Each structure stands twice: as C-alpha cells, then as structure tokens.
Amino acid sequence: MSLRLPSEIVVDRFLPTARAMLAAELHEHDLTQQEIADQLGVTQAAVSKYVAGDSALNERFSDNRRMRETMSAIADGLATGELDQYEALAELLDLIREFEDRGPICEAHEEAMPSLQGLGCDLCVRGRDDAVLAERDVLSTVREATRTLENEPAIVGHVPNVGTNVGTALPGATDETDVAAIPGRIHAMRGRINVPANPEFGASQHVAETVLAASAVDPDVGGALNLATSEALLAAAHEAEIDPLEFDAEYDTRRARLRERFEERGGVPRVIYHRGAFGVEPITYVLGETAVEAAALATSLTASAQTETRE
Template sequence: MEIETLKKAVKIIQNSEEFAAFIPEVRSNIVMAKENAKDVNDVAGIPGRITTVHGKPRSFMDPEFGVSSHMARLVLSVMKHDSSKRSAMNIIYDPKIISLCEKLGLKVSFYDRRDEPKDIMKVEGGTIPWGVEASIKKINDVPDVIYHKGAWGKEPSISLIGSDAIDIAKMAVCIARLSSKQEDYKVLFAPQTEKSASKIPDVTCIFCAMAKGDPEASKNVIYNDGEDMVVLNIYPYNRGHILVVPTKHYTDLTELDLESLKNLFKTVQKTIHLIRETIKPDGVNIGINLGEAAGQNIKHIHIHMVPRFKSETTFIGTTANTRVIKENLDDTYNKYMEKIEILR
C-alpha cells in the first residue's frame, strides 16, 4: 500500500511545474512508513530522490523500502509521538515558505543545529532524531512543518509531515502554487478531507443512509429528531461547516409541504445558535443549492451553514483565493456534541 501511495504522490509532484523551484540542492525525497515501522527498512522512499529536468520535477525510479536515510529517520522519530504521521518530504528552505505555512494554519516548529549537543554529533544519524525531539518540545505538539536554517556544510531545509504521501504531495504542490502567486489559482486545502472521503459508504443516497441509521454513514450525524438532521460536512468550506437535512428524500425545496418547511427552518434557527455558541464566528452563511448547475452534488435537499470570520478577508488576499481548514473533523464533531442540548 505504501508503494502505491508513493507512486500516486510522485505523479502529483511531477505534474506541478511550480514545485521544481522547491527542490533543494540535496534533492527532495518523499517517504512513507509502514504501520508500526521499526527501522529505515520499514520506510519506503524514492531511489535517487526527486530532481529537476528542464525545469520540471522528475523521479526516475519506482519507490522502494529501505532507500531513504534522512527522511526515514525523521518519520520514525515523529511516529514515536504520533503513529499516524507516517509520511514526510523535504523541500528548500525559504522564510517566505515558513510564513505561508503559518498563514495556512499549519503547525510550524524548528531546531537550531548550532544547539546540537556534542555527544549527539558523534552519533551517526543522530542529528535528525534530536532535531525532531527539539521541534516537538518547542510547541509541545507534533508539527506539520519542521525546519532548520542549516550549519557549516549543511543546507537549510524544510520538512513537511503528514499522514500519508498523497497528503504531503498535495500540501507541497499547494504551497508551491501559492508561492508562485498565481492569483487565479483556487484550492481547498484541508488534509482531513482526503481521509474522510475514503470512508464514504457505497449507498444510493448518503443522507437517506444517515436517516436510516447506517452505522458507517451515521458517524457524522450530530442530531436527528426523526424529521430533520444536523450533519457535519466532511468537505467543509470553513471550520464548523454543517448541514441541515430533511430525513425524507426530497430533491427540490418545492416538494416540501408547509409544515415540513416550518420544521426544517426551525432546525436551521436552532443550528444558528449551535454554531454561534460552539464556533463563535463573526457571521454565518446559509445556502441551498438547487440543481447541478447551482452546485448540488447530492440529489437530496440540504442546507449549508458555514461559519465566517473577519480574519478571512486578509487571509484570502494574501494567499490567492485559498480556503483553509485548520481543525480536525473529529474535533469539530466533539465540540458540537458538547452543546447538543441547544438542538434538543
């Protein structure tokens, strides 16, 4: 599985001309470890690393296990603190990239190679595990980004860290495109959506499956009174994005009778209170998409409720129409459940 995931990740990287400028002098490598990896032989990477040819990123060999040293040791060190973080990639160091990562809401930390203890320097391969530990200690958490500014004979570097190689590749390409200031480029950057998307059950209508209590589909249901549901959106436009959905299958708003409409919008009203108490936004967007041309992807009426924040205006202007989700979906769900009495 790790090999196939890396192949897909490399394809994403090779399709991004912007990423070529992010490859350092030592070249880039992207790695992914097995679950419960013990040593570098349990970590797959790219033999010969990723280089540039005619201004484009290129890899000339398929991924293999045991071919990486530096990035493998970094991932193994990270996994001691968070076993789900099994992938990493190194890119060129630039203060502007660090600034952009911080604007994107990524957890950023660093280590200073000048502070490395002398006894660690004497140990072959000891610098990276020490650097990871120092970076984690600085923020008391596992970073998404670790960097160092180099030392005598050592090139500065940034390492991107994530759950799998595809997430890392998309993260790297996203940062590269934003750094290139392509103002017309729009991207939803939310690492959690890839993980969530793979969990969608194979059903005719996801909302009907939720209403019937399908164990797999119902995981994101916050509230269900038998007539209407409040559901966490697994493809959030913003942190705390939720949906209000009738349990009965309606394809258009005109199909609801007056009483059903009344109950639906009573739930919408209560959900506004839930969002305000839980997420504490500066505003809330409420919207319904009717028809494919209007953006309706699921043929079952649902009302989008999106928390909005004043700080978004500055953020979007800085990063070229980019929307960023900073919060894990499970964390959002748990926060809403703590305030569930508002809906009841």
C-alpha cells in the same frame, strides 16, 4: 498485461541454464554423455548440445557467483558419490528459493511481467499475507505522491540542491527499512521534476528519520517530503495556519533531537524546518498522514509561495 507465474521462469530460464552448467561440470569429471544424461534426467542428445556449448545460457544465472558455486558443488558431489540425487535436488531447491527472494529469478519475473516492477515483490517467499499487502499499499502511496509532485510546476523551484525525497512508513515502523522512498532522490531538471526510480524500502535516511521521529510522538503521521527552506515557503505555511517548527540541522542525532522538539511542542506540526549549517543546505519537511497527504500540502504551499514571490 502478461500474467506469468514464477514457476515458468524457473522452468524456462533457470532450469535450462542449470542443466547446461551441470553437464559441463560433470563432463570435466570425465563422465560419459550417457552418464551425464542419466544424472540430469535428459537425453544423451541434449547432453551433447550442452557439452558442445550449443545451448544458450541465461547470463543472469550463468554469471551469478552463487549459481556457479552451487553447480560446481553439485557436480563434484554427484561425480564423487558424496551427493545422491535427493541431496542434489535439495541444493537446487535451496538455490531457487534464494533466487526467488528478490534475486535473479525475481528480477527475471519482473522483466517478464512488468506490472510487478517497483513493488518490492516477495510473493514467492511470503505468500499473500497481510504484511505483503501493507508493503504494496505503502509503495503505491509513494508512487501516487510522486505523481502529485510531478503535476505541480511550483514544486520545481523548491527542490533543494541535494534533491527531494518523499516517503511513507509501514504501520509500526521502527527503522529506515520500514520506510519506502525514492532511490536516488527526486531532482529538478529542465524545469520539470525527474523521478529516477520506483520507490523502495530503505531508500532514504533523512526523510525516514523525520517520519520515524514524528510517528513516535504522533502515530497519525506516517509520511513526509523535503523541500528547500525559504521565507516564502514559511510564510505560506503561516497563511495556511500552520506554525512551522524550527529545529537544529545537526545530523548525528537527528531522530532523537527531532523527537525532543516535537515533545516540547506538544505535538507534530505539518511543517518543520532548519536553516542549514556549514555544508548543510537549509531544508523544510512537510509531513502528513501519508506521503500523498504530505505531497498535497507541499504542492499547495509551494503554489502559494510562488504567488507570493511574484507579488
């Protein structure tokens, strides 16, 4: 593992590009190379390389619109005297903070330290607080759930045409951005499960709505995944002593209607389903305390359903 501090990314990748861009902008204002060197705190020889284009730019930063606008504004201010160096530094620090908040610096940090990828890391912005740790736990839970699905061959035959997603909600979740799921959904390809990306918050609408509706009635339910509805799957649920709850496939008021159905039932069963509608594929949701629990139940049900179908 490569342990890299975000400050190293700023020094090694952001700052050289920022200086080169500022030097080029100040040169356009007819400042001499020595004047530019004095403004940037570098040598005249370094400015000569910047102006000649001999310094490689990091395209992640140099191609960024916000970066170009800020460098231009700082150069204009320094050249005209409207900004002093304190104010120019403040502009740069504001840009760095913005780029550290899941921006280009964050991207470069993940590239340099792959173990951060998929964590939705914002350690630079928020520090090591309880909220950050809770988000990491949720993301880790979804990754573990996807591994469970990948290791059960029977799941493949129950992935709907629209794809499967699996999600877990943060404690006290109130909207879709509080639920982590898989961007692009999970699909069955060549007899295997394909997980296209690491989990992210806000990556699923329908699984998130299902989890939120369920947790509003039963706070112990925080995870869910969707499968294709089939008689074999529903029969497997009954065999597992689960009484599946049928609900309307209507999408516009899904969350509210689901909550009503749970309240009518007097609780949240671990399997709910609808039989589809015009243009809507029949879908079954398997719920659990977390995505891991939902995935474990889903693999058990699909394996049972597959055995039943063969018999």
